[in-house]
Amino acid sequence: EAAVTQSPRNKVTVTGGNVTLSCRQTNSHNYMYWYRQDTGHGLRLIHYSYGAGNLQIGDVPDGYKATRTTQEDFFLLLELASPSQTSLYFCASSGLGGSQNTLYFGAGTRLSVL
Amino acid sequence: GQQVKQSSPSLTVQEGGISILNCDYENDMFDYFAWYKKYPDNSPTLLISVRSNVDKREDGRLTVFLNKSGKHFSLHITASQPEDTAVYLCAEANTGKLTFGHGTILRVHP
Numbered sequence A: 001e002a003a004v005t006q007s008p009r010n011k012v013t014v015t016g017g018n019v020t021l022s023c024r025q026t027n028s029h030n031y032m033y034w035y036r037q038d039t040g041h042g043l044r045l046i047h048y049s050y051g052a053g054n055l056q057i058g059d060v061p062d063g064y065k066a067t068r069t070t071q072e073d074f075f076l077l078l079e080l081a082s083p084s085q086t087s088l089y090f091c092a093s094s095g096l097g098g099s100q101n102t103l104y105f106g107a108g109t110r111l112s113v114l
Numbered sequence B: 001g002q003q004v005k006q007s008s009p010s011l012t013v014q015e016g017g018i019s020i021l022n023c024d025y026e027n028d029m030f031d032y033f034a035w036y037k038k039y040p041d042n043s044p045t046l047l048i049s050v051r052s053n054v055d056k057r058e059d060g061r062l063t064v065f066l067n068k069s070g071k072h073f074s075l076h077i078t079a080s081q082p083e084d085t086a087v088y089l090c091a092e093a094n095t096g097k098l099t100f101g102h103g104t105i106l107r108v109h110p
Helices: none
Strands: A004-007 A010-013 A019-025 A031-038 A042-049 A065-068 A073-078 A087-094 A109-113 B010-014 B019-025 B032-038 B045-051 B056-059 B062-067 B072-077 B086-094 B097-100 B104-109
Touching: A004 A087, A010 A019, A019 A031, A019 A087, A019 A109, A031 A073, A042 A065, A042 A073, A042 B097, A073 A087, B010 B019, B019 B086, B019 B104, B032 B062, B032 B097, B045 B056, B045 B062, B072 B086
Parallel strands: A010 A109, B010 B104
Antiparallel strands: A004 A019, A019 A073, A031 A042, A031 A087, A065 A073, A087 A109, B019 B072, B032 B045, B032 B086, B056 B062, B062 B072, B086 B097, B086 B104
């Protein structure tokens, strides 16, 4: 079973605050993803990466930066947090080839921006 | 526009009945189709998936149907059970980027 660990599990910040969400996977997966989940919107892709140093823009990237420092670690950065970014954030990873599209999700980080 | 659409936000089924969850898509280039299941406060997990060269796939109580001409993808759950109560998310992909629908809440009543 793939292991994807997110930290922190919960975070509260104020408008304009600086937040970093962390994700680590220990299964040598090449692909990593950041999604946000909101009522009425399902899961929306923010950023994703094919490997260390690579970054791809997702469907809702505005207000977010991301960095893939190693194959294992993928960070989501909110440099000027806004209340609209209050959400449940999921990190996921997947392998190559036929297994590329099977996503393994972390437990989620609940972020509140006051 | 929304590339992957689940038109029913919720569905209620009696225990033992058949649950039918539907998904419509726009992108002809999608070549991978999947259903994920999510319990409240848990992360999504893969239920079942198919490639675009397959019209139907069965796995126990689960059957997926892919209608490429109609751009429609469905999940049938037979002998529905209360523990099937969850949010079901359809997802489609091309070149590794998975796009999810908004989800359908399935409630199975005893």
